[in-house]
Amino acid sequence: MTSIKTIKSRAPKDYLVFALDVPTVSEAAEYVHLLKNHVGMFKVGLELFVRGGRRIIDTIHDAGGGAKIFLDLKLYDIPETVYRTMNAIAAMGVDFATVHCSGQKDMLAAAQEGADGQVGVLGVTVLTSMSADDVRDAGYGPEYIENISRLVMKRAAAAAEWGFAGIVCSPLEVSAMKERFGKGFVAVTPGIRPAKGLVSRDDQSRISTPGQAIRNGADYLVVGRPIREPDDSAAAAAAICKEIEEALK
Template identity: 40%
Template sequence: MSNNPIYLALDVPRLDAAEALARKVAGHIGGIKLGLEFFCAHGHHGVHELHKLGLPIFLDLKLHDIPNTVAAAMQAIHVLEPAIVTVHAAGGRAMMEDAKAAAGENCKVVAVTVLTSLDDDDLTAIGVQSDPAEQALRLADLAHSAGLDGIVCSGHEVGAVHKQWKDGYFVVPGLRPDSGNGNGDQKRIVTPRQARDNGASVLVIGRPISRAEDPLAAARAIEGTL
């Protein structure tokens, strides 16, 4: 994989626009993150098209189902040769173990802990009494014991998780540079530099690049802070 930790989140509805944006900033990112919106709109064909840019592909599918179904889904995407795939840690140990066993040899499987759109009140509403940091650490322990490569967590939690899982692979979304970008639906955010300093392996950045007036300049500026 590239030494550049920035993965551009390409959750845009049009394939041609996604390709054009990725091509424009390709020299200043380390990979491409494709989420549910992109995958549901463009499927395997869209992933194959973006593979042509020669950058690692992160399939952020957040798989969460019974172990057999998740394992079958992992096998179904072998042909796409993803560098990273996400599953939900809340699916439990057996699901995560089966997901990792079914993944491609060069594919990192990472578990989503607490979505960066959730805060304390949101967790309470779904019956989780822990705060986001406590819940992230608990699920990180579970993912580690299940043999996964790492987790997805916010920049607020990655430092603590890194201390207890020294060789883990940590994906951090919800990042906003100090450039006046709105937070959107993210509630627990840090800057890319802060996340990297705290132990992040991958920095997922979408709107600060994709919705910038000059995406190339925005990507170059973020890269320059790392």
């Protein structure tokens, strides 16, 4: 398992994660072969994994290019089930896997134990699609409704307590997270939108440009539609890498 702490020099593409949010393994394979030299990691989400299972993991491994794999299943279950599932994930050779930080402490401990040091566990704090109204509807009080970052930090603290590799959070919370938990605590950020261009059916609420996310200290930027929707996806990925490169200077 690769840790941020062990990476001495990273190319701009190493920060970029392409979300394989497509319905079939064949379509995912096309994107893997198209983008394997343009991104540093591929994210496999719930829909694709349910449809394709281990095949999609093997497809990414077999494609070459050295891209990492982020299995984003957002585990949330009783501790024993989470332990066994994470143990199975660890055997697949993926680099990161996610668990909901809103679960009980025993569940978080079970996730870390099941990973057995073979996969970096990332805690999902608050989905980037959630607004203040959504937090209110979920039953949280004014202290979190008025400042979602407080809820993110509360859940990040739980992830850190149980030895997780890092968290998934919005780009807006990265700076405060790094200040509190240190640079070695990995920040994976969805909700990334290029400085130029819009996406269709945008359901993200707490968003940022690639450059701003990098300046805030993000370690990985998860991007899906801004790369997938243009006619030339490789060029779209290259343009985002250019924004990352500028921010790293």
